[in-house]
Amino acid sequence: MxxxxxxxxxxxxxxxxxxxxxxxxxxxxxxxxxxxxYANHWAKKEIDWALQKGLIWKYADGTFRPDETVTQAQFLASLAKVMGLKEKAPYPAIGNHWARGVYEQVAKANWFSPDIKIDPNAQMTRYEAAAWITNAWGHKTYEPMKYTFTNHLLVSSWRFKNGLEGKKPGYFAYEEYNYFLKTALPTDRFTRAELAHTLKMIDTRKRYVAEAMGWTNQLKNSMYVKEGKVYGKVPNLPFIEYRRQAQVVYWDGDGTDFKRLEPGKNFALPATGTISIDVIMDSLSILTYCWELPSLNMINIREKSFSSISQARNTELLGNDGK
Structure with a gap:
């Protein structure tokens, strides 16, 4: 030695x-x-996951700095990657900043909206994080905080970590918007740890939606109408309570009676009424689609209700003509 x-x-x-x-x-x-x-940080698992996936990066000195506020450029670099952006459109507004390529991807994906000021080096607020995520998910809404929260895309604060349970043991309060506002304010800074946590949630939901859309498309592609009847085949759907549940339901023409269609089986039903598919994973509603027979046009129920709410609110804010 x-x-x-x-x-x-x-x-x-x-x-x-x-x-x-x-x-x-x-x-x-x-x-x-x-x-x-971040060895003892509440978001350690999510940080490790995000680093392993290359969705977020350490600083040159090897530190992660979990409680440091994330900048807009850092945030968008991670969000663009988890959402799988590839294509670009010219966006010279930020000059030769290191994240120019990221902003060009964001421009091509049309994530920009008037309520977000473009400043790559600005520190992110929780509202801005919610707005970017909402836009990335394809919904530009007057209330991004509520959208991301109720869709489990932005629940990533130490305040939630320590305060998600309701007043009664076993009950959760996170579905109540007022509780959310009191727990974490839209003006709160959005940290790097919270970003890692949020990226994990977005990635999980993306995978769930992709799997659920696979079943939905199988059902859609199997259906056809002939001589007053609708024919098709229900995919082999899982039913694991609280974890992975999917079902196809037929409602009669009056909407008063329904029956669940058996997974893996063919069906022949009157071409009146409605057929719907609903998927729940980890106790979260992932998607609901329906077909108002005899039409085989697929209707996204979640998006339809979202659009109705947004339109009603826009009319209220902008006037009866919506302009």
């Missing part, structure tokens, strides 16, 4: 004489900093 230390000392002296800094001979300090940086 003493000989090894002596050899290292002699080598260091030789390198120093040649003007070379012997960085490899010293113990790396960034590893300790990086591991202790």
């Amino acid at each position: 003493k000989k090894m230390k002596l050899a290292k000392t002699m080598l260091a002296a030789l390198l120093a004489t040649c003007g070379i800094v012997p960085v490899l001979l010293s113990e790396p300090t960034s590893v300790t900093a990086a591991t202790s940086d």
Whole structure:
């Protein structure tokens, strides 16, 4: 051991004489900093996941700085990657900033909206995070905080971590919008840890939606109408209580009676009434589509109700003509 230390000392002296800094001979300090940086943080698992997926990055010194406010450019770089953006459109407004390519992807995806000021180096607020996520999901709404919250796309604060349970044991209060506003304000800063947590939620929901759309498209592609009847086949749908549930239901023409159609089976039904598919995963409603027979045009129930609410609110704000 003493000989090894002596050899290292002699080598260091030789390198120093040649003007070379012997960085490899010293113990790396960034590893300790990086591991202790968020080792006991509430979002450690989500941070590890986001780093592994390459959705978020450490600083040059190896630290993550979980409670540091994320900048707009950092946020958009992560959001664009988790949403899978590839194509770009010219966007010279931010000059030669390192995130120019990201803003060009965002421009092509049409995520911009008037309520968000473009400033790559600005510190993000919770409202801005909600607005960007809402736009990325394809919904420009007057109330992005409510949209992201009720759709489980932005529940990522230490305040939620310590206060999600309701007043009664076993009851949850997160579905109540007023509770959300009292718990985490729209003006709160949005941290890097919260970003990692939110990215995990977005990725999970994207995967759930993709799987659910696979079943929905199987059902859609199997259906046809002939001589007053609708024919088709129900996909092999899962039913694991509270985890993975999907069902196809037929409502009669009066809308007073319904029956669940058996998974994996063919069906032949009167071409009146409604057929719907509903998917729930981890106790969260993922999608609901329906067909108002005899039409085989697929209707997204969640989007239809969302559009109705938005239109009603816009009319209230802008006037009866909606302009």
